[in-house]
Amino acid sequence: MNTVATAIDLRAIRAQFPVLDQEVNGKPLIYFDNAASSQTAKAVVDSLVQFYERDHANIHRGIHTLAERSTKGFEATRERVQQFINAGEADEIVFTKGTTESINLVAHSWATTFLKEGDEILISQLEHHSNIVPWQLAAERTGAVIKVIPINNVGEILQEEYKKLLSDKTKLVAVNYVSNSLGTINPVNEMIRSAHEVGATVLIDAAQASPHIKIDVQEMDCDFLALSSHKMYGPTGVGVLYGKRDLLEEMPPYQGGGEMIKDVSFNGTTYNDIPYKFEAGTPNIGEVIAFKYAMDFIDNIGHDVIKEYEHKLLMYANDKLRKIKGFTPIGTAKNKASVISFLIENVHPYDLGQLLDVRGIAVRTGHHCTQPLMDFLQIDGTVRASFAVYNTEEEIDVFCDALESIVKKFG
Structure with a gap:
């Protein structure tokens, strides 16, 4: 035994x-390659088969039965994510392709709007490329400066050095909750409080944390949080961006197309409400619906x-x-x-x-x-x-x- x-x-x-x-x-x-992608629970696979065999239809636009079933299942997952991470409301949950796209959304929409030359972005030495390169691109567009939070030889962020880097120039702190390479669990609650003391916005990459650690975004008080379904016994091609309502409301759309609009004319376009403003085009409907069963699997244990x-x-x-x-x-x-x-x-x-x-x-x-x-x-x-x-x-x-x-x- x-x-x-x-x-x-x-x-x-x-x-x-x-x-x-x-x-x-x-x-x-x-x-033993679960940090890259965990295996997929049978209930998730069964849900995918159910969708593609019985319920396949586009969402939010049709009034026929299959469209209504698909829409209901899709939005049920949004509510399930809200519960899973304890967001204040379902509208704060944006579906993406994964953590990488979630971070890129913030780096394009929020950073391009609110960063200016000389502003500082703090990222740690522990970050995955997907939490480095988008900020490098944002810095090139805006003139912001990236500063790196150092770590010690065992892979821990040096908290005193982090606090020394924080200033009124710090506009964004983007760090992972758990290092994908080393497994280090970072003290993100403390780091978020310190960042907020200087008025900085905080994004947490929770891709590695979400299958292992209970996440409560309201307790953490993070401004943004990103995660991926495929790290959580769910399907690939599905991710989540959590953002506080006031921030999401202020941000312009990331992409244009169907779903993210209210009215379109050749004279101009009015955009949809959040979260749909950030969900242009047809999403991975079946995979989003199936993601609910991955969260159920985790919570049942x-x-x-x-x-x-x-x-x-x-x-x-x-x-x-x-x-x-x-x-x-x-x-x-x-x-x-x-x-x-x-x-x-x-x-x-x-x-x-x-x-x-x-x-x-x-x-x-x-x-x-x-x-x-x-x-x-x-x-x-x-x-x-x-x-x-x-x-x-x-x-x-x-x-x-x-x-x-x-x-x-x-x-």
Whole structure:
């Protein structure tokens, strides 16, 4: 029996992910690439089949039965997201393609409108490229200046240095809640309070946090928050931008087209109310509807239970991995999500990734879309193993045995 599975029914959970019940290269699949994309719950897949077989129709425009069913399901997910992150109202929930598009929406619509030359944008050394490049583009358009919040050698944001960077020139702080590369959990509540003290707006990248940590945007008091369905056992191509109503009302549309308008003439256009002002064109309707079932899956287990279980897996893996010859952990923050980045002496990460795949074990190798972080750490990349609620202690045993075998082979 799995010694850490004290509060969850692992067999029942794994049964909701048929993809896990297969062999890869003749070995049982062990999926440790959850930080890139978690697997999709069966209820989500069933919802997609239902939509495309029975309910497929465009939303908000038709009066026939299928259109009404699709619209009802689509808007039910918006209300479910509001509940999931405790937003004040459903109109503060904008659907996007993912976290990347959510951040780009703010970087184009909000930043272009409200930033001016000499204003400062603070981002941390831990950020994913999707929370770096959009702000670089915004800075080029507006003349704003980007400043980088430093970290220490274990992958923690230096809070005192962050506070020193804050000033009346700081107009935006954009940081992740959880580092995708290192698993560091940042003290975002404290960081948001500090930013607001100087009048700055705050965007939180919650892509990695949303499957692991209960999010309450009203308690956090963040101004914007972005997340992605595919990190949360849901479908790809669906993301969320949460924004406070007053900010969304002040922002111009991100894209033009159908749905985001009230009236169009060749003399001018009036725009729709939020959130529809930011949802131009036909969205991923079936995938948005199915996303609701991913949130149901998480809530049915409970964030606290998931967090505790994944932390136990993390500790178990750390204890076993540190016994492997040449193992070097990369990122050892005190407060971490279930992500382990590491190197093995004399074995290239890509070689490790390929040799593990031969054994049916899926991990991620490379810079994980965090090249500035890797430059700071003076490495090219890492091997990253990331755990989800359906992973097991036994899988970690097989993983560690495989690593030991590979290390012996490389001498």
